[in-house]
Amino acid sequence: MIPNEAKLQQLKKQYPEGTRIRLLHMNDPHAVPQGTLGTVYDIDDTGSLLVHWDNGQGLNVLYGIDRVERVSGNLEKEGVNEISHQMNTIWNYSQSILQESTELKAMIEQLYDAKEGRALNGKTRTELLETVAQTQARLREIAQKLGG
Structure with a gap:
């Protein structure tokens, strides 16, 4: 499922560059471990979040398949x-x-x-x-x- 242009713009507002996220679920045999934190650096044309994961892994968060949540507050302070x-x-x-x-x-x-x-x-x-x-x-x- 590829998002339309309006949904892409919504995603870019929801996850601007620098947004900190936590992985909730990734459907991949080499998935980033659940709970891993990362920083969004871009969103591609398919709606996938391009993330620098804190553990060094390089998998993207696939739109409509994988799940993340934004983190802020105390985690940023930590x-x-x-x-x-x-x-x-x-x-x-x-x-x-x-x-x-x-x-x-x-x-x-x-x-x-x-x-x-x-x-x-x-x-x-x-x-x-x-x-x-x-x-x-x-x-x-x-x-x-x-x-x-």
């Missing part, structure tokens, strides 16, 4: 709170990386000075090799944290 929490986590992580990079920079500068024959600050060859090993280990740790 979404903002979740985003705020994620931003705080990212901020804390970036501060940690910044601190590590500052320490690493000091270690690398010390190694460079030694390579260039500048003051070794009383360090022996063995101590410099330990600093090289520590620097390499820290670089590996940071690369691992960053997914490298």
